[in-house]
Amino acid sequence: MAESAQAMAATSTRPEGLQGIAADWSSDQRAFKNVPWGKAMMWIFLLSDTFIFSCFLLSYMTVRSSTTVPWPPVSEIFALTIGGESIPLILIAIMTFILISSSGTMAMAVNFGYRRDRVKSAVLMLATAAFGAMFVGMQAFEWTKLIVEEGVRPWGNPFGAAQFGSSFFMITGFHGFHVSVGVIFLIIVARKVWRGDFDRNVRGFFTSRKGNYEVVEIMGLYWHFVDLVWVFIFAVFYLW
């Protein structure tokens, strides 16, 4: 703790800009000055996760642009019939708005956490988890519709290029898994905040370390990343 306070005090006198980068990275010291180690590690994990999702989207781009068979009409496949009228891509649009809303509630949960407003922070995190669960539920509905009604399989589908199925299940499946894990983590962190674990220095059940409200921000980083990945999937898979 004293060490991090020292690092904090040191930042006010450190150079900014490119000189700051050189100063922060040079010689034997912590490169990331006013960032707790947990947050730095979450960022580095997210960086590696970025590469995983990049590889998925890249392989999707490669198979889509190298196939001679026409690509299935994505916006019609994900259309929903509401009130007797078929609206293209509406399910995906709703899922997008739900995930963005969950990001908004998460950002506010982090804020209230730092303000020591335990109840608001926990409730907002539970709302985030509820939005996330809603998203996964809609994804399950979408998968069921595609597999059972439309007959889409990873090795083929009735609409066109066979690569559509494998790309779709791989990319949205991996993203849905991230959302599901996020929901579980949100519930765990919300419970800790609710009970006031971070105010009473209770040790965690898994790491046996004392936590603090930075945990909420680290959780938030992960959740915003899940939303971020969806932004890219929505643009290049559903809209392209």
Next chain:
Amino acid sequence: MAHAEGQQHPIRVYLIIWAWLFVLSTFSYLVDYFHLQGYLRWSLILLFMTMKAGLIVAVFMHMMWERLALMYAILLPPVLVLVFVGIMVFESDYTFLTRDIFFRVGS
């Protein structure tokens, strides 16, 4: 330890960004809804995607308030993925060409 806790920003900032994300998502949905095609479609999709991603990383993930050392360490490597994209564009063009020449004949 009160001073050691960074990233305190007014709630209003988050609400404004939240609203913007809604607006931008609606715009990108409308691109599909109005059946825009060709370069206009792609450039609009990529524009809205980049803006949304930027807002999320900068404000929701607090990147704009971090030190430059962390910003560069995290944001620069993904940019290099664009090189990979370039390589795969060439590769898939070549694959498409060979498939077109050797598999489409007679069909």
